[in-house]
Amino acid sequence: MIRGIASGLDEGRTTHLMEELCREAAAFRFEVAPNPCVGAAVFAGGREVGRGFHRRWGGPHAEVEALSAAAGSDAPRERWDLLIVTLEPCSSLGKTGPCVEAILASGISRVVVGALDPDPRHRGAGIERLRSNGVEVVLLEGTAPLERVAPHFARWTSADRLRRPRPWMIAKWAQTRSGQLTPPVGVGEGRWISTTASLEEVAVLRGRVDAIVSGVGTVLADDPRFCVRPPGDIGAAPLRVILDSCLRTPPEAAMLRSPAPGEGVGAVHFLSLVGVGAARAEALRAAGSSVHGLHGAESGGHVSLSAVEAWLWDAGVRRVLLEAGPTLLRACLAAGAVDQVRVYTGAVNGGRGPSMGEWLGSATLDGRAERECGEDAVLEGFPRPV
Template identity: 55%
Template sequence: MNRLTETLDPALARHILRELGEEAREHRFEVAPNPCVGAAVLSGSSVVARGFHRAWGGPHAEVEALRMAAESPVPAADWDTMLVTLEPCSSTGKTPPCVEAIKAAGIRRVIVAAQDPDPRHRGAGLDALRQAGIEVLVDPVAAPLEVVSPHFLAWNDYERRRRPRPWTIAKWAQTLSGHLSPPEDVGDGRRISGAASLQEVHLLRSRVDAVVTGVGTVLHDDPRLTVRLRTEASAAPISGPERVVLDSWLRTPPEARLFEAPGEGEFGGPVHIMAHPGPDPIRRRALEGVGARVHGGRGMDRHTLDLRDLWTWLSDRGFERVMLEAGPTLLRNALEEGFVDQVRVYTGNVRGGEGESLASWLEASKLTERLHREAGADGVLEAFLG
């Protein structure tokens, strides 16, 4: 044992790792499909700072912990150990490699609770640290990945990786009876949830690669599907999601608000229309004339588009995290065909409603890691699909 190992009580290290894992889990619905990760910078046996991966695409826990440590009164020369619940990354993804940040900070020992389950990265971060002369210990007892981040294990499952498709979050608003459209005399026949929920949805849109909807929603609601955030909620850089409409017969009107240029403080990516092969050339030209990108897909039957094809297309386009923001027809199909990984359901204080209710589907479905919370006056259910 070298000097460093002697100075940190293993029981204390486990205790801190367990706490980091518990707090990291709180961010599971914001980070998925990324893992929940917590990290702490120590000086001797004192915790200088903690950091967490809080949002998909946002800073990793290690970088956040180092940033917080830099704001503490403890000088960097006194930081000796980092505890982290998952092996630090060694390659550049949406953020630079954490291994480099740890090396640059002069950390001399790293204790991790779990190795990266992705076979392309497993052990690479630990090797890179060792090569830099940093002592590396793996203590798998305190914060196993099965407990801290089971969704990340599912994301790295062999079958899932063999046939990749983006992590899909189905979001909808419903009335107390599970209807997605309110009675005609409520909320202009389309609004169920309140302003706080709406801001959350805009934030979520800013943290996905694409928003997918059906032509039924476009015809009924004429949505923009862009990001419009109040300034205080938009500290992180904002990118507008690409917008994808399933529209077999090109019923989307060229006048739809989807095609209007984003206003100030509004962010939206290109609009893709997914149609049957050989779509009507006149409609196609009209839509392309307003900026739509029309793609002729393969039909599953005479009526609807093949969702497997769509999710393959989304994956081929490099999308990793998408949101399904549609009416009951597309939502139910995607849920029943197993394309949804996570749900976020806003329930407004509205009785009754029009169209199909998803209440019985929600009751019968196998939801895991459920969270019930509030957004303004609305109830919010978040969960992963088993």
């Protein structure tokens, strides 16, 4: 029996529970990234009375979910005596309140933690705050290794990333069976590859990022709106950021029109090369957008991707959805700027433009998962840095 674990829960059962919580938590990895996957369970006298998980980025943390599940159980709060959690509870204010405060408010007297927070700015702080308030904390290191449960979080909190912060970038694209991003002429109005079910999933994803990033090639070819429609959260529409080095976007672009009823739209920002086309910049500003001059890439005449990342970070953007054509998509993948991919392969043969097949064939995707959405095949994963 580990000292501090409630009666009825020996080390073997606790370790088994920890593994179960880790496994279930990891199922939400693509929804929570860059946040960690976390699971938690509340006990009363050795009986589990509430279980919770961090299910989506910006949503409640696992501890808070477990506590509210316990509140809905038949066990009165004064009998709750133990919380098991796979990762050290957070002690700082993020998108949600600190979990340590919720645990302290619950009156739980013992907490078993599976792993320390890897972020050196917070490591140990949650445990220390609990202990200094009289809560007994047992650290069962090795039972919830982050490299297995949430390897993406280890990347997010790596020394390099903390030194030069950049947003978490999710690249999403739809491709034909041959890996091309544009369907053959005459199919899907020359534009659509995936089915309605996939478009609805993307609408939800758009409502869960801070910004959508695309290239001027897509704007000129498709005249997209990049809006959020139901079932996405239209009240949480992300910024729309277009990489347009020479400001080729016409001020009449659909993106610059007012939202239609039932549509959520974020502010539009064009990132161009410093000093290009003052008159074009003025016309785009007059149409309601903002234009920002960035320095160019060393390799060519485009805006520099690292300058784009720095601009996004300074604008408060932490989670980005890249919805670009093959030119910008491949540039971001080659630069190692993409942290996560979601690829919809529609039931369409052939297509136009370069294929993503070669990249997909050579990339290693951590946490890789394949599933179906309507008639489309969906592939998700975290590209391993090269």
